[in-house]
Amino acid sequence: MSGNSIRDTFFEECEELLEALVEGLALMEESPDDTEVVNAVFRSVHSIKGGAGAFALTRLVNFAHTFETVMDKVRDRELSVDEKLIGLFHRSGDMLNDLVASARDETDLDESAETTLIKELEDYLGPEAVEEEFSFEAMTLDIGGPPPLGLDLPEDLADGERLFRITFRPRKSLYENGHEPLLIFDALAELGQLKSTVDLSDLPEFDAFDPSDSVLSWALELTTAEPETTLHEVFEFVEGLCDLEIAVDADAAPSVLAAPNALPPLQDPEPTAKKPEAAASSKAAEVGKPASSAAAQSKESRGPKPTLRVDLDRVDRLINTVGELIINQAMISQRIEELDLPTVAHLTNELEAYKLLARDIQEGVMAIRAQPVKPLFQRMSRIVREASDATGKKSKLVTVGDSTEVDKTVIERLADPLTHMVRNAVDHGLESPADRAAAGKDATGTIRLSASHRSGSVFIEIADDGAGLNRERILAKAVEKGLVAADAELSEPEIDNLLFLPGFSTAGQVSNLSGRGVGMDVVKNAVQALGGRVSISSTPGKGTTFTIVLPLTLAVMDGFVIAVADQTMVIPIASILETIRPSARDIHIIGTDSEVVSVRGSYVPIVDVAQSLGLADKPERAQTGILLLVSTETNGLTALRVSSIHDQRQVVIKSLESNYTAIPGVSAATILGDGKIALILDPEELIRLGHITGTDLMAQQSRMELRHG
Amino acid sequence: MAEAAEVRNDSQFEFITFSAGGQSFCLEITQIREIRRWTPVTALPHTPKDVLGVMNLRGAVIPIFDLAARFGLGATPANERNVVIVAAVGGTTIGLLVESVSEILSVEKSAIQETPDIKSDATKHSILGMISVDESMVRVVNLDAVLDAGKGAS
Numbered sequence: 001m002s003g004n005s006i007r008d009t010f011f012e013e014c015e016e017l018l019e020a021l022v023e024g025l026a027l028m029e030e031s032p033d034d035t036e037v038v039n040a041v042f043r044s045v046h047s048i049k050g051g052a053g054a055f056a057l058t059r060l061v062n063f064a065h066t067f068e069t070v071m072d073k074v075r076d077r078e079l080s081v082d083e084k085l086i087g088l089f090h091r092s093g094d095m096l097n098d099l100v101a102s103a104r105d106e107t108d109l110d111e112s113a114e115t116t117l118i119k120e121l122e123d124y125l126g127p128e129a130v131e132e133e134f135s136f137e138a139m140t141l142d143i144g145g146p147p148p149l150g151l152d153l154p155e156d157l158a159d160g161e162r163l164f165r166i167t168f169r170p171r172k173s174l175y176e177n178g179h180e181p182l183l184i185f186d187a188l189a190e191l192g193q194l195k196s197t198v199d200l201s202d203l204p205e206f207d208a209f210d211p212s213d214s215v216l217s218w219a220l221e222l223t224t225a226e227p228e229t230t231l232h233e234v235f236e237f238v239e240g241l242c243d244l245e246i247a248v249d250a251d252a253a254p255s256v257l258a259a260p261n262a263l264p265p266l267q268d269p270e271p272t273a274k275k276p277e278a279a280a281s282s283k284a285a286e287v288g289k290p291a292s293s294a295a296a297q298s299k300e301s302r303g304p305k306p307t308l309r310v311d312l313d314r315v316d317r318l319i320n321t322v323g324e325l326i327i328n329q330a331m332i333s334q335r336i337e338e339l340d341l342p343t344v345a346h347l348t349n350e351l352e353a354y355k356l357l358a359r360d361i362q363e364g365v366m367a368i369r370a371q372p373v374k375p376l377f378q379r380m381s382r383i384v385r386e387a388s389d390a391t392g393k394k395s396k397l398v399t400v401g402d403s404t405e406v407d408k409t410v411i412e413r414l415a416d417p418l419t420h421m422v423r424n425a426v427d428h429g430l431e432s433p434a435d436r437a438a439a440g441k442d443a444t445g446t447i448r449l450s451a452s453h454r455s456g457s458v459f460i461e462i463a464d465d466g467a468g469l470n471r472e473r474i475l476a477k478a479v480e481k482g483l484v485a486a487d488a489e490l491s492e493p494e495i496d497n498l499l500f501l502p503g504f505s506t507a508g509q510v511s512n513l514s515g516r517g518v519g520m521d522v523v524k525n526a527v528q529a530l531g532g533r534v535s536i537s538s539t540p541g542k543g544t545t546f547t548i549v550l551p552l553t554l555a556v557m558d559g560f561v562i563a564v565a566d567q568t569m570v571i572p573i574a575s576i577l578e579t580i581r582p583s584a585r586d587i588h589i590i591g592t593d594s595e596v597v598s599v600r601g602s603y604v605p606i607v608d609v610a611q612s613l614g615l616a617d618k619p620e621r622a623q624t625g626i627l628l629l630v631s632t633e634t635n636g637l638t639a640l641r642v643s644s645i646h647d648q649r650q651v652v653i654k655s656l657e658s659n660y661t662a663i664p665g666v667s668a669a670t671i672l673g674d675g676k677i678a679l680i681l682d683p684e685e686l687i688r689l690g691h692i693t694g695t696d697l698m699a700q701q702s703r704m705e706l707r708h709g
Numbered sequence: 710m711a712e713a714a715e716v717r718n719d720s721q722f723e724f725i726t727f728s729a730g731g732q733s734f735c736l737e738i739t740q741i742r743e744i745r746r747w748t749p750v751t752a753l754p755h756t757p758k759d760v761l762g763v764m765n766l767r768g769a770v771i772p773i774f775d776l777a778a779r780f781g782l783g784a785t786p787a788n789e790r791n792v793v794i795v796a797a798v799g800g801t802t803i804g805l806l807v808e809s810v811s812e813i814l815s816v817e818k819s820a821i822q823e824t825p826d827i828k829s830d831a832t833k834h835s836i837l838g839m840i841s842v843d844e845s846m847v848r849v850v851n852l853d854a855v856l857d858a859g860k861g862a863s
Contacts, residue, residue: 320768613754
């Protein structure tokens with residue numbers, strides 16, 4: 001079930017975050033003044049809180065929130081770290097661990113220790129903090145349900161049973177799609193004690209009765225220990241085909257509204273409907289099953305989807321071996337062909353089967369590492385939904401290019417930053433529906449997530465169509481926070497980049513959702529750790545776009561197989577705009593040896609690839625060769641001259657740096673079908689190399705050395 | 710040098726001897742992954758003469774060095790009998806082009822002599838020790854030095 005796998009992922013991440021937390025606390029003991037460490041610890045707690053909020057784990061959110069608030073004081077240097085505080089942090093970390101575990105296993109946890117800890121933590125907030133903290137504590141009350149002490153969240157009740165009141169009104173389309181309400185009721189009955197009452201008030205006169213119309217609705221009362229999500233899952237298939245309301249009986253449990261990030265009572269009606277003839281039979285039917293067995297059953301299904309966490313090295317080894325297998329197979333085929341066996345020989349068939357098998361294995365193995373970003377993007381849709389609900393804004397998520405494959409590691413490590421960014425986009429990026437309407441925009445904001453391969457990199461963009469960055473406010477805030485001098489003259493991009501500073505936040509108030517300013521520096525760090533970069537562009541009134549550029553690690557790439565000075569090389573297809581076979585009169589010489597080619601009236605400089613790689617002393621002056629027109633970020637349009645183009649194919653990127661060092665102009669290597677290695681060229685770097693002289697190249701090389709030394 | 714320490718800990722060692730640039734060298738057998746016939750490699754741009762290029766070793770891209778050139782003994786002439794010794798240093802795998810592989814040498818620790826004081830520091834660094842076999846002398850190659858030089862020169 002998709003809902004559960006997201007939940008499992010959260011707990012998996014929690015484990016990692018808790019590890020980081022413990023590690024960070026240990027570091028903090030050694031160097032309490034290291035802000036980086038404090039930030040890291042703070043981030044862990046904050047991320048757990050954020051995730052817990054998404055799953056309505058109120059108890060966890062409350063505790064993490066208190067913990068985080070104290071942490072925030074430390075970060076702002078309002079509190080100094082002493083032994084006692086560290087001890088408290090450690091105990092709080094342990095408690096957080098317990099809370100996560102109890103939330104995961106849905107077991108009960110003694111709350112006295114927790115209460116004591118919260119009290120202790122709150123003591124640190126001191127009277128001075130009360131003013132500010134009070135307001136936010138009050139907010140917790142408003143939107144966060146009971147304060148820390150009110151831990152009687154339904155799931156934590158000893159008996160765990162709650163009474164859900166469900167109003168279910170099928171639409172005509174439900175029946176048209178062949179759904180049967182009775183089956184839904186059966187499924188509900190398996191969850192606990194179900195009492196259903198049919199509402200016949202809409203039943204028309206017999207003469208006016210249209211058998212294909214939907215006239216019945218039901219009021220259901222379900223007593224169950226299951227969380228509300230499970231109920232929604234029952235109605236999953238009829239979503240949109242019925243009007244559905246699920247409410248928790250107030251007597252049995254606090255309102256579901258308690259947690260701001262919780263699934264609100266479905267506004268998007270989920271489904272259900274019923275065929276008229278079935279209606280009669282289910283009238284006031286009381287379907288009951290032993291609740292215990294049902295509970296046990298669903299406990300099982302809630303367990304994590306079986307996955308295998310394998311050391312990436314092992315996968316890589318497997319991938320390499322399979323690659324070799326393919327090449328070996330190709331060689332065997334060729335040898336057999338050379339033998340010139342009579343066509344009746346069955347060998348050919350078997351060989352063909354072998355070939356197919358080998359390809360299958362290769363595809364399977366490759367699929368382990370290179371994965372589409374789709375699941376990652378899908379997770380974001382939930383974030384958008386919840387963030388919109390929490391902020392009272394309307395928004396929708398549009399994803400583009402979610403079949404773009406990126407390395408597994410990238411997906412895993414991008415989840416956190418992307419969550420922050422998407423949440424920020426909704427929280428800070430989009431305006432309120434009223435403001436949007438005033439600005440003449442669609443009341444529903446759009447968050448656009450797109451992924452693509454470009455110039456040998458993976459581009460991931462998070463764009464909103466909100467008001468754009470308020471640069472004045474950002475600058476004012478940065479000055480106020482002491483991040484920049486009051487009289488500093490900053491360019492617009494510089495102001496935008498202030499967002500990435502740790503501790504920066506423009507949110508007027510601290511909420512459970514975002515606004516502590518941890519988001520963007522987490523994003524930056526995570527992306528940099530992956531070897532990428534993140535940039536912002538913003539147009540007032542039009543929206544803000546964050547672009548994450550990541551290098552391809554093991555991604556599969558489309559490339560042109562080209563020949564350069566008798567060598568076979570690969571150039572990323574994404575960077576090539578067009579290929580030109582120039583005629584002599586299109587090429588002009590400027591100065592002594594600079595060439596330009598005229599392309600539809602404009603002159604484009606030519607860079608000889610062989611020459612910039614040092615494979616040829618002089619560019620071929622002849623009109624031989626093919627020009628590849630590329631557009632780069634820094635150099636604009638440039639034509640790269642190569643000898644010829646052989647083929648276009650998908651290649652697997654292999655790092656050169658792991659066994660050797662980086663080479664200017666070459667981004668990586670790949671292995672071709674015949675087992676030979678072909679270098680993958682980096683157009684941007686090539687052009688730069690083409691423009692500098694030999695001596696400069698030497699200097700450049702020694703710099704590279706330092707960097708990789 | 711980790712290898713050097715190893716050399717002095719156990720009493721019996723096995724080396725594979727080979728010749729490069731007309732001289733006789735050896736590597737401890739535990740450092741050698743395999744020995745392959747010479748196959749054409751993919752040349753790398755902007756690399757010194759002793760870096761021949763990269764080779765596909767079961768899916769891994771490994772650099773191939775001309776050992777003779779690396780030791781300043783001139784480039785190894787192309788020959789059918791040339792072989793590539795694939796060796797691993799730390800996490801890095803490299804290939805060394807040599808003229809030929811001769812034999813497996815089993816020696817006592819005591820038979821390994823330290824490199825005497827010679828003029829060239831570079832040479833002293835790249836040779837861990839020496840073993841005398843019959844009338845001739847075999848030099849124990851310091852793989853780390855080969856690799857360091859490779860990185861430094863690129």
